[in-house]
Amino acid sequence: MALTIGIIGLPQSGKTTLFNTLTKAGAPVSGYATSTVQANLAVVQVPDTRVDSLSEIFQPRKKTYTTVEFVDVAGMGQATQAAKEKKEGLSAEFLGHIRNADALAIVLRTFANDNVPHVYNTIDPIRDLDSLNAELVMTDLSTIERRIERTKKAAKSGDKKYQQELDLLLRLQEALNELKLAREVEISAQDKVVTDELFLLTLKPRMYVLNTSEDMLGSANEILAKIEQGEVVDPEAVQKELKGIAQVALRAKEEGAQVVAVSAKLEAELSELSEEESNEYLEALGLPQLGADRVIQVGYRLLNLITFLTAGEDEVRAWTVTRGAKAPEAAGKIHTDIEKGFIRAEVTHFNDFMECGSFAAATKKGVQRLEGREYEIQDGDIAHFRFNKGK
Structure with missing residues (x-):
């Protein structure tokens, strides 16, 4: 967007x-x-x-x-x-x-x-x-x-x-x-x-x-x-x-x-x-x-927009969605196939990630969460989406 x-x-x-x-x-x-x-x-x-x-x-x-x-x-x-x-x-x-x-x-x-x-x-x-x-x-x-x-x-x-x-x-x-x-x-x-x-x-x-x-x-x-x-x-x-x-x-x-x-x-x-x-x-x-x-x-x-992030060795990227967007909609910003086959989202807020320094440490500390279809993406979320490739 x-x-x-x-x-x-x-x-x-x-x-x-x-x-x-x-x-x-x-x-x-x-x-x-x-x-x-x-x-x-x-x-x-x-x-x-x-x-x-x-x-x-x-x-x-x-x-x-x-x-x-x-x-x-x-x-x-x-x-x-x-x-x-x-x-x-x-x-x-x-x-x-x-x-x-x-x-x-x-x-x-x-x-x-x-x-x-x-x-x-x-x-x-x-x-x-x-x-x-x-x-x-x-x-x-x-x-x-x-x-x-x-x-x-x-x-x-x-x-x-x-x-x-x-x-x-x-x-x-x-x-x-x-x-x-x-x-x-x-x-x-x-x-x-x-x-x-x-x-x-x-x-x-x-x-x-x-x-x-x-x-x-x-x-x-x-x-x-x-x-x-x-x-x-x-x-x-x-x-x-x-x-x-x-x-x-x-x-x-x-x-x-x-x-x-x-x-x-x-x-x-x-x-x-x-x-x-x-x-x-x-x-x-x-x-x-x-x-x-x-x-x-x-x-x-003005337009009630927020930014979520994806991060990895291939790319670090910011994405824009409307505030209140559910996880599948956010996934669709990356690719429509991810939205269609959405299973769940692995979510770590940027602030929590920076305190931990890695996803492994964030998981160990309990600040990386698994969220379902009804989760509303928050500004500053770092998200990784799991999806069914067959859908």
């Missing part, structure tokens, strides 16, 4: 700089607004120290990390007035780049820089978010209205399935016309069959990536932590850039969205240093890790 994150934002928000930091792809960065619909795509390995630690022990011929695909699309939020009146939203080509993304990373600029003019001339991340949301809403509305026309014709047959679908579509249409996001509409498991076919952008899990100035990054993270912990933060009581950061964080908390603060410019500079130098600089700033790594971690949390 490869996670795909679509990166969107206004021109000059720093999204392509962030993309380059995440992927080391070297995509061209423009200092001016652009109307191109081309996208930058890159697949990157997810840093995982557990894979590294196990590789030191097993010395495998191969080690494999999980991956994330990032899609960086052109600057949004500048639809023409004619397009807005027609409720056209994003172009089909533009939409094609992000409709299959599992989640959206919405980059919002909070820094001021006279050398990089803002498309609206002033810095206001909440205004920018509203502008981006409006364009996403228009795109979804266009999709919904086309589907309504088709479903109305089908409903004439008297089939209740189409009438139920039409009821859902009309509820979505009403919400979108009020500039609400599709995710604000109550959707049942039965409704989800329909919405999965529509690829609605305002239904996707989302994170807000606040692109801050370097000297505000530490303070920004402090504010985000306070809001996440439920402390009261008054946006009007902090200085200008931090005000916008607090406002977005509070909006995210209301929506159940995630928020990350990064300095794309700083991280681009850090990417040119050695790992040791980069870590020293981060430590001096009071930051535990690069924002790029935090974006990936937040993506996993």
Whole structure:
């Protein structure tokens, strides 16, 4: 399961700089607004120290990390007035780049820089978010209205399935016309069959990536932590850039969205240093890790994903499954034949294994377990699956 994150934002928000930091792809960065619909795509390995630690022990011929695909699309939020009146939203080509993304990373600029003019001339991340949301809403509305026309014709047959679908579509249409996001509409498991076919952008899990100035990054993270912990933060009581950061964080908390603060410019500079130098600089700033790594971690949390591991002399590998996945489903990530012929799983948690130093020692200590079909794989499990090859 490869996670795909679509990166969107206004021109000059720093999204392509962030993309380059995440992927080391070297995509061209423009200092001016652009109307191109081309996208930058890159697949990157997810840093995982557990894979590294196990590789030191097993010395495998191969080690494999999980991956994330990032899609960086052109600057949004500048639809023409004619397009807005027609409720056209994003172009089909533009939409094609992000409709299959599992989640959206919405980059919002909070820094001021006279050398990089803002498309609206002033810095206001909440205004920018509203502008981006409006364009996403228009795109979804266009999709919904086309589907309504088709479903109305089908409903004439008297089939209740189409009438139920039409009821859902009309509820979505009403919400979108009020500039609400599709995710604000109550959707049942039965409704989800329909919405999965529509690829609605305002239904996707989302994170807000606040692109801050370097000297505000530490303070920004402090504010985000306070809001996440439920402390009261008054946006009007902090200085200008931090005000916008607090406002977005509070909006995210209301929506159940995630928020990350990064300095794309700083991280681009850090990417040119050695790992040791980069870590020293981060430590001096009071930051535990690069924002790029935090974006990936937040993506996993958004989609409720976890990682389990397999380890041996041939390969040490990380695998991604949805939290709550049963052992046979996890086995199927390795090969469908293993899922079909599943007998049981030998499971040792990474932490227990590292304390013991080997599977033999883990077995002797009693921390390696045999689990059946109903076992839910946990993040950090090292699993070996026994299966019937004949099935």
